[in-house]
Amino acid sequence: MSVLAEKLVTETAAKAHSGADDHQSIHDWGRQRLMQHGFPDLKTEEWKYTPLRVLEKREFQDQPGTATTLPSWPVEGVVLHFDHGILSIDPATLPEGVKLTPTPSDALNKKDYDQIYGQREGAFAWLNLAQFQQAWHLEITGEQTVIIATTTSGAFEAQVHPRMVIDIASNASLNLIEYQRDLGQGLINGTCEINVAEGAKVEHLICRQNTESVWIQRTDVDVAKDADYRVVAFDQGGRLTRHDLKVHVKGSGANGEIDGLVLLNGRQHVDWHTEIAHCVGQTNSREAFRFLADGSSVGVLNGRIHIHADSDDSHSDLNTANLLLSDDARINIKPELEIYSEEVTASHGATIGQLDDRSLFYMQSRGLSEAESLALLKYGFAAEPMMQIQTPEIRDWVLGQLKEVL
């Protein structure tokens, strides 16, 4: 058994506490696959820029953290607060149109996880399946705003494996904010499936700012006919962050969009693996991602557009522009286009550069100090992906945070 498997594959919390495991069979399945495939290393193509040494060195302690507080939100909505992995409200009190229930084992057992997670590259999704404590099912009808806040305190040194499926009903509309603040030194390893039914609309914000934690997340999104899914990520990193975001555009007239901004400093390491798959024709997608890397941080973006066979009239564009702010920072960018249909348009562009000295001088010559000029230049570069946030209050909230940190 590998070092990671020894550390991470343990008795589930439920079994340790009550002696029973309601999800025994699915947990066993996950554990068996994880042992079979193993954890990735630098020879695993999908993980070649992201070593797991930090995780291997980490000692996990199952001790309770202190309760965390949440900020004031820019919009009214249902707040699902997972404090150290534990839901802090009673799901029965949620308003009409927002239904949160535990997923029964038989529903979980029906999925073809081998096809979804693959092998070694999906080790952490298998780990989640082996270790999750509760699999939540969130059902949305009508027009809703939901904030899923996942927070930990500085004392947190445990591992938590959040698991959720979100179903957005046909023609429903969801404004979803995932707010993630992990101040501890443990592991959060989440998986989330989002199913956007026909004609539904989802505006999704991922707002993450961690410190020393390891945060690994997988988000699988299915977008049905005439549905619209747009996600904007504002990621301020952590010690190690890996996010696999897969958007499957599955019905004609569907649209999928990914915008992202990653701000890195110190010795942070953030790896985004994104995929937009056009499974049918008459579909659109676009992706724009920006990294600003300072200190000795490392940023990784693997952006993939996959247009399946018989998906004519698919249109996609992937663009990434990145700034290295120090000599020791590194950014690894890999755009991939995989196209099996003839009548499509797909393009990609990638740049990595440094702040322009001429711009800096121009701003200073108008009276701004070097620090003010740098901050404004960085803000100008960083704000662009955030302008894709459709709700003005949420956009201003994020831009306010951005101004504060630059």
Added chain:
Amino acid sequence: MLKIKDLHVSVDDQEILKGLSLEVGEGELHAVMGPNGSGKSTLGYTLAGREDYEVTSGSIEFEGEDMVEMEPNERAAAGVFLAFQYPVEIPGVNNAYFLRAALNAQRKARGEEEVDGVNFLKMVRASLTELEMDESLLKRAVNEGFSGGEKKRNEIVQMAVLQPKLAILDETDSGLDIDALKLVADGINRLRDGKRSFVVITHYQRLLDYLTPDKVHVLSDGRIVESGGPELAHRLEAEGYGHLERASA
């Protein structure tokens, strides 16, 4: 106002200015003319404090203060403004936000009260109207997607809002059609109040038809080789710079 004595400036270890001396009094407008590569833009950048333009000897005094060691923003706050030959595009930075931030940074450095959004807009709108620029330019990123003429006019708008004591205009006339040239010249003339001084760097005499300089200087191979009144500009226009190059050869 400005006293430059025996100024030597190197860029990447290559000496560009080789003993330039120039004095500009309060309220005066001096034109600096000269052929390509004579050091005109180097003079502008050096006065504004560009980092890689190294003053190896000589002095620059602005209102009696040594300017050589001052940062570019300190020079701006002291009242020095450079209108760039090639104004820089700054994607993502709103034009109005930038200009107000610059104005207030200068005011703060001088111990003055900051200008609020309403008063700032009044100031900038007046300048935009005078320069026949669309107000929508304020909402766009600094110089991004501006035409060549719009960029140059935007420099004059910035100058009008920032109200410097000394404005250095580096080939502000290049790339302008005759109508835009008049607008820019009018913008400069409106700011001539008997106290504010100007150094107008140009290749051609045509801008000087509208500005009436107090003095005209000819820069060649890093030095001022000839100075005179407005008639010197006319002579250069007729004769060109060839005789200077022959003389220096």
